[in-house]
Amino acid sequence: MTPTLLVIIIIAVLVVALVAMYFSYNNKEIALRKEAEAQKGKIESVHDKMWKVIKQKANVTEQYREMFEKVYPDIIAGRYSGEGATAMKWIQEANPEIDASLYKDVMQAIEIQREHLHTAQTRMLDVIREREALIESYPSRWFISNKSKIEYEVISSTRSKTVMETGLDDDVEIFAKR
Numbered sequence: 001m002t003p004t005l006l007v008i009i010i011i012a013v014l015v016v017a018l019v020a021m022y023f024s025y026n027n028k029e030i031a032l033r034k035e036a037e038a039q040k041g042k043i044e045s046v047h048d049k050m051w052k053v054i055k056q057k058a059n060v061t062e063q064y065r066e067m068f069e070k071v072y073p074d075i076i077a078g079r080y081s082g083e084g085a086t087a088m089k090w091i092q093e094a095n096p097e098i099d100a101s102l103y104k105d106v107m108q109a110i111e112i113q114r115e116h117l118h119t120a121q122t123r124m125l126d127v128i129r130e131r132e133a134l135i136e137s138y139p140s141r142w143f144i145s146n147k148s149k150i151e152y153e154v155i156s157s158t159r160s161k162t163v164m165e166t167g168l169d170d171d172v173e174i175f176a177k178r
Contacts, residue, residue: 018143025140032131036150039124046120047155050113057109061102117155124152 128150134140135147163169 021139022143025134025143026145028134028140029131029144029146032127032134033146033150036124036127036131036152039120039127040152043117043120043124043155046113046116050117053113054106054110057106061106064102121154125154128152 131150135144159171
């Protein structure tokens, strides 16, 4: 094998390797960008479901409470109309109570739905981190064509945003009296 042929083979292998790296890194970047776009839709869907589930469960609980408040006085009035010794009867009877399990169900739904949103947002941040690492790492940074940022604003609260801006979280009174 002549030295010229050896140089040509080495150059050809090098060119093929560089072209393969170009396509490989760009395809990885495209896949991460598409996953981020899909994740944005998933986050919107999870957020929408979260609020619908919480709102509807809370509405059922509120409807139950209102119905109970309307019916309870009639139940009590019917029991004791025209009879004597109602005070003793009142003490001895088991009286209907609001079912607290409905409120527990609403609290559980809030926690579960919030966790779904948290998981979806965490995945989005992981995709963005992975893509940015790919874009900034060597040798991939030499080959990737699209280096534009993925725009995403974390869904949060005013309180959390303020804590992040100020670096202070000294409001620790959970049951503050207003």
